[in-house]
Structures are given as structure tokens and as C-alpha cells.
Amino acid sequence: MDTGIDREAAWRLLKQYNEKDFHIQHAITVEKVMGYFAQKHGEDVNFWSIAGLLHDIDYEKYPDAHCQKAKDILKESGATEDLIHAVVSHGYGVCSEVEPTHLMEKTMYAVDELTGLIGAAALMRPSKSVQDMKLKSIKKKFKDKAFAAGCSRDTIKKGAEILGMNIDDLLWETVLAMKAVEKDIETEMERYRKETGNE
Ligand SMILES: [Fe+2]
Structure with missing residues (x-):
């Protein structure tokens, strides 16, 4: 699927x-x-990666117009309707009425908040890493509503539901994903900090 906008842009x-x-x-x-x-x-x-990279494009500057402002920014930047639909659907029921329909959209809806929860849980570990995280420990953090309270458990549960997955499978699949990409994220962040001089 065409994004209308490449990784660099x-x-x-x-x-x-x-x-x-x-x-x-x-x-x-x-x-x-x-x-x-x-x-x-x-x-x-x-397509999946670019949608992930841009899904919260408007959130820092326009938190009260989240998803709506994203539509305008992306349109002006040459993004395709498919990409705009994908981005806007991640806020379904919160800041948009666009339902996630494609597998990509359902996946993003389910993992957006969950990656935040897993990332916060990793920081609590002595290793500061997701590599040694077990299903049992992320299940515990998921149930502890006071932990990373900003990561909506209801959204994560709804994400599992629309994907037709049980919650434990979604938790574990996403932990496995984070284990696989943890190094890549670190490398990108190092590059970003070098670029901006925030080392
Ligand atoms: Fe997000």
C-alpha cells in the first residue's frame, strides 16, 4: 500500500x-x-512502520485536537488516504470515529498503549530491559492499575478483542516484539540525540 510519504520525509x-x-x-x-x-x-x-511512526504526529503540539489535526498535517504532507485512515483509526472511540478495519489498524490500536506499559515495566527491572521479561511479570503490571496509569487497560483489552486474541497472548506477543526491536529503538534514539545535540 502506498503511504505517499517515505521514511525520510x-x-x-x-x-x-x-x-x-x-x-x-x-x-x-x-x-x-x-x-x-x-x-x-x-x-x-x-506501510505498517510509517503509520506507526506518524500515528501521534499531532499529539505534542495539539493534544486537544489529537487525530483531527493529524489528518490536516498528513494531507498537506502528501500522505495517502490509506495512511490517514490508519493514523486516525488508532484513536477510535477517544478522538476519532474512524474504526480500525485493516489488520494493521487493529494491531496499532492494540499495541499503542501496550508498548508504553511494557516500556515502563522494563525500566523498573534491574536490567532496564525487556529481554529478561516474563509473561508473569507483565501480567502483574497489567493488573496493577496504579502502575503506568496513563496506559489505558481498557484500550488494550479492546485491542485484544478486535484482534480476536486473548489478553495474555496479546501481552506476550507484544513483549516478544519489543524484545526483537529493543536494540533498533536504542540505535535510532542514539542517532536522534546526536542529531539534536541532546546526548
Ligand atoms: Fe501512541
């Missing part, structure tokens, strides 16, 4: 609208995790 656009390390890291994380799942399902790695 998408990266430039992300930096134009986002300055905070936290937001850049989230964008890269969702990009890499989506790329992993696309490959796993034999789907379009480029």
Missing part, C-alpha cells in the same frame, strides 16, 4: 512537530513494533 515531519524525547521514542517504538508484526503476518512492512 516521515522522520522529518515527526521532528517538525515533536521535540520531546519521550514522544520521539514512543513514535520509534510503535514504528519498530508495527514493522515486526507486519513481517510476522507477511504484510507490508513499510
Whole structure:
């Protein structure tokens, strides 16, 4: 599927609208995790990755117009309707009425908040890494509503439901994805910090 915008242009656009390390890291994380799942399902790695990278493009500058502003930014930047639909659908029921229909959209809906939860759980470990994380420990963090309270458990549960997966499988599949791409995310973040001089 055509994105209308290549990786380089998408990266430039992300930096134009986002300055905070936290937001850049989230964008890269969702990009890499989506790329992993696309490959796993034999789907379009480029499309899934670019959608992941740009899904929160408007959030830092326009939190009150999240998903709506993204539509305008992406349109102006030459993104295809497919890409815009994908991005806007991740906020279904929260900031958009666009339902996730494609497997890619359902996956992004399910893993967006969940990658945040797994990332926060990894930081609590002595290793500061997801590599030695077990299903049992992420299940515990998922149930502990006070932990990373900003990561909506209801959205994650709904994501599992629309994917037709049970919650434990979704948790574990996403931990496996994060294990696979953790190094890539670190490399990208190092490159980003060098670029911006925030080493
Ligand atoms: Fe997000």
C-alpha cells in the first residue's frame, strides 16, 4: 500500500512537530513494533512502520485536537488516504470515529498503549530491559492499575478483542516484539540525540 510519504520525509515531519524525547521514542517504538508484526503476518512492512511512526504526529503540539489535526498535517504532507485512515483509526472511540478495519489498524490500536506499559515495566527491572521479561511479570503490571496509569487497560483489552486474541497472548506477543526491536529503538534514539545535540 502506498503511504505517499517515505521514511525520510516521515522522520522529518515527526521532528517538525515533536521535540520531546519521550514522544520521539514512543513514535520509534510503535514504528519498530508495527514493522515486526507486519513481517510476522507477511504484510507490508513499510506501510505498517510509517503509520506507526506518524500515528501521534499531532499529539505534542495539539493534544486537544489529537487525530483531527493529524489528518490536516498528513494531507498537506502528501500522505495517502490509506495512511490517514490508519493514523486516525488508532484513536477510535477517544478522538476519532474512524474504526480500525485493516489488520494493521487493529494491531496499532492494540499495541499503542501496550508498548508504553511494557516500556515502563522494563525500566523498573534491574536490567532496564525487556529481554529478561516474563509473561508473569507483565501480567502483574497489567493488573496493577496504579502502575503506568496513563496506559489505558481498557484500550488494550479492546485491542485484544478486535484482534480476536486473548489478553495474555496479546501481552506476550507484544513483549516478544519489543524484545526483537529493543536494540533498533536504542540505535535510532542514539542517532536522534546526536542529531539534536541532546546526548
Ligand atoms: Fe501512541
